Amino acid sequence: MTPSVVEDPRPIDGTLWGAWVRAGNDRWEVVRRSWSVFSRNTTELIDLLNVPATNIVVSLQLMGDDHDATNAFWEQLDQRLHNQIASAATLVDHVRRLLNYYTADVPALVEEYKQRNAAVTDRDETAYLRDLRNYLLHYGVPPVIQTLSLGSEGRAGAGHNITLSAERLLEWPRWSARSRRYLGSFPERDGPILGPDVATYADAMREMFVWLFDQRAVIHRESIPDRFRIGQP
DSSP states (O other), X not given: OOOOOOOOOSOBOHHHHHHHHHHHHHHXXXXXXXXXXXXXXXXXXXXXXXXXXXXXXXXXXXHSSOHHHHHHHHHHHHHHHHHHHHHHHHHHHHHHHHHHHHTTTOHHXXXXXXHHHHHHHTSHHHHHHHHHHHHHHHTOOOOEEEEEEOOOTTOTTOEEEEEEOHHHHTTSTTOOHHHHHHHHTSOTTOOOBHHHHHHHHHXXXXXXXXXXXXXXXXXXXXXXXXXXXXXXX
C-alpha cells in the first residue's frame, strides 16, 4: 500500500515565493518566444525545400543555367537556413539560462532535461547542423549539390534533393569529431540531404520541448522550495 503524502503544514512566505515564481515566469516566456522563432524558421525552411521537391517545373528550372530565374530561390535558402540554425543556437542559450535559475530549487527538472537533451545531441544530424551554424558564420556559404531523379512516383530517391557537399564542408577544420565522422561517411560528390536532416533534428527538438513546457505548470503547482517556508518542519 502506498503511503499517503502529508502536506507540509508550514506557511509560505508569499512575498519571496511570488518573486521567485515571477522571475521564473519571465525566463519561461523568453524560452517560449525563442521556441516560436525556431519553429517558424524551421517551417519556412522546410516549406522552401519542399517547393522543388514537389514541383517538377521549379526543380528543372533550378537545375538549369538561368541564374536570373533562380537567384531568388537560392537567396531565400541562404537566409532561411541561416535563420533556422541560428535560432536553434539562441534557443539552447535561453534554455540554459532558464535551467540555471532552477538548478538549486528544482534539480530533478535540470537532470531530466540533461538526459533528454543528450538523446537529441547524440544524433548525427544535431551535431552537424549545430556545427553548420559556425561554418556559415565563420567560413563560407552552403556548398549545394542538386540531384533530380525522374523515377516513378513514390520510389525512394525520386524527386529533387538539395544536398550539401561533404567534401567541401570538410575543408573547414573546426567540425566536432561527431560531425566530422558523419560527413566522412558520405562518398565523393555526395553529402547530407538538407531537408531530412532538418526535419529529423526539428522533430527531436519538438518532442523535448513539449515535455519541457509541460514542466512549467508542474513546478509552480508542486515545487515549493523549503527556503520559502516559514518555521521549522
